[in-house]
Amino acid sequence: MTLLAIRGALLSFVAAACASGAHAQLLAHDGFGNGPLANLDGSTGGTGWTMTWVDVGTDPTAVHGVGLSYPGLDTTPGAAITPVATGTWPSTIYQRTFSPPPAGTRSIFVAFLLRDDASQGIWGGLSFGQYPYEMTVGSPPGMYTYGLMTSHGLGSLTNRPLVAGQTVLVVVEIRSNAPAPGVTYRMFLDPVIGAPQPANAAATFALAQVSGLPSGLALDNGTGFTTDELRVGTTWASVLPAQASSWRDLGFAKPGVNGAPQLLGTGALQANTACGVTLANGCPSSIGLLILGTQIQNAPFLGGVLVPDVAATVPLATDAAGATTLVALWPAGIPPGLQLCCQLWIADGAATFGLSASNGLQGTSR
Numbered sequence: 001m002t003l004l005a006i007r008g009a010l011l012s013f014v015a016a017a018c019a020s021g022a023h024a025q026l027l028a029h030d031g032f033g034n035g036p037l038a039n040l041d042g043s044t045g046g047t048g049w050t051m052t053w054v055d056v057g058t059d060p061t062a063v064h065g066v067g068l069s070y071p072g073l074d075t076t077p078g079a080a081i082t083p084v085a086t087g088t089w090p091s092t093i094y095q096r097t098f099s100p101p102p103a104g105t106r107s108i109f110v111a112f113l114l115r116d117d118a119s120q121g122i123w124g125g126l127s128f129g130q131y132p133y134e135m136t137v138g139s140p141p142g143m144y145t146y147g148l149m150t151s152h153g154l155g156s157l158t159n160r161p162l163v164a165g166q167t168v169l170v171v172v173e174i175r176s177n178a179p180a181p182g183v184t185y186r187m188f189l190d191p192v193i194g195a196p197q198p199a200n201a202a203a204t205f206a207l208a209q210v211s212g213l214p215s216g217l218a219l220d221n222g223t224g225f226t227t228d229e230l231r232v233g234t235t236w237a238s239v240l241p242a243q244a245s246s247w248r249d250l251g252f253a254k255p256g257v258n259g260a261p262q263l264l265g266t267g268a269l270q271a272n273t274a275c276g277v278t279l280a281n282g283c284p285s286s287i288g289l290l291i292l293g294t295q296i297q298n299a300p301f302l303g304g305v306l307v308p309d310v311a312a313t314v315p316l317a318t319d320a321a322g323a324t325t326l327v328a329l330w331p332a333g334i335p336p337g338l339q340l341c342c343q344l345w346i347a348d349g350a351a352t353f354g355l356s357a358s359n360g361l362q363g364t365s366r
Contacts (some may be wrong), residue, residue: 025238027108028098029231038236040080040219042333049230050097057093059085059223066068066229070169072193074241075113079228082211082221084118085231090223093127097216098232106244107175108213111239113228114138114170116162124162125170126230133207135185136220137172141345146170148185148205156203160189173197175215175263182208193243197236197278216223243268244278246275248362250341251294253289256303256356257283258322263344263358269330276327279358283348290314293341307360308341318346329364338365 030046037043040063056361061082082092086251101108114124116139125138132152140149144162149155160168171188186201219227223312231239247265254260258281267275282288293308300306318324324344340363 021065025233025235026241027101027232029229030096031229032063032067032080032095032227033078034075035065035078036239037063037102037323046230049083050099053096055094056218057091059090059092061092061094061219061221061227065226068112068115068167068226070193070229072170072242073102073113074243075093075229077109079113079226080219081117082124082223082225082227085223092219092221092223094219095216096218100215101213103235105213105234106178107173108216108232108234109171109173110137110230111169112138112230113361114166114228115167115226116164116224117226118224119166123284124221124222124225125225126172126329127218127220128174128216129207130209133209135205135207137187138220139186140169140204140252141186141222146187147203148187150173150205150207154205156187156205158187158189158202160202166180170237173201173236175278177206179210182206182209183204183210183213190230191240213362231335245294245364246366248364249358250307250362252298252305252307252343252357254355254357256346257350259347259358261322261358263342265361265363267330268325269334269340269363271330271332271334273330274328275363276325276329277342277344277361278323278325279316279318280323282318282322282324282344282346282358283350283356284318284320286318286322286347286348288318288324288344290316290318290326290342290344294339296341298360302355304355304357305360306357307343312329316344334364336343336363339363342366 027046034045037136039059040053043053065079067077067079128135146160147157173186185270186208187203189202212268245357248268262280293311294311297309343360344358
């Protein structure tokens, strides 16, 4: 059987909505993906909020851009961008309330990404509560470092300075002191996604004058900051979801001279990012055909299983080690949730019918 027939590599994709179940412990999330908006005021973006964003400051924050990212954290396109403003005391303050936690909840966790864009940010982050016990979490006014500070100047600072262009993941636990009065704020910087909550916080401050956990927050920047991926939840893990893998191994490899050929997917399937497939354990110095489809069919085929439906094929050749790689940019305009299925069949004299096959592989666009 010959594998030299080549069909065009143009794929016709059909969008498939990918519904994701909400995490039961996540109260609210806004990834600012509903832009472009000239002003965050009135935005209904995100889930779990009980009101729109309400502008109570003097300078606007817009919603646009590609968004911030952090290693291993699940993120979405778009961000809340507060440009540098002029004036004696410029500020951007937007308030919003979130879904209440279950009765008996002792702690809430809030996570967000923050970037100083111009080394001119007077302060940046989130604030909770009201004067005189309003708490700023991030970079408090006039400090140019990360920490916690109340509106009357008391707090706890870290030795982590603001750095222009640097994205920082900020997480705060707000814990009830009951039966003692008040709450305690514990701030963490750049935690490892997937790891447990660290025992030691970067900054800690207790407010005995505050009764109960907050029911809302404010995006509170002194201009010149980008804020993104704001999450409120009842557990550490709920506000730090790991980035979902774009690739899934579907199995059904057909062994050949080097055993079972292994096909691996690389890269997140996001617009204009490099992604591809890499084969190992194939027949050395051979030819193959990459089968591409949008459905899984798992049909019996020449002593093996043809995993994808056949929408297109791409010819490939293996090197002396039995490996090959195909890399390209994932095109813009592909809707999130679209699934691409692939499998590589290889001319292999040691396999039945002269053909070995890799495992099937499914990629999901993000």
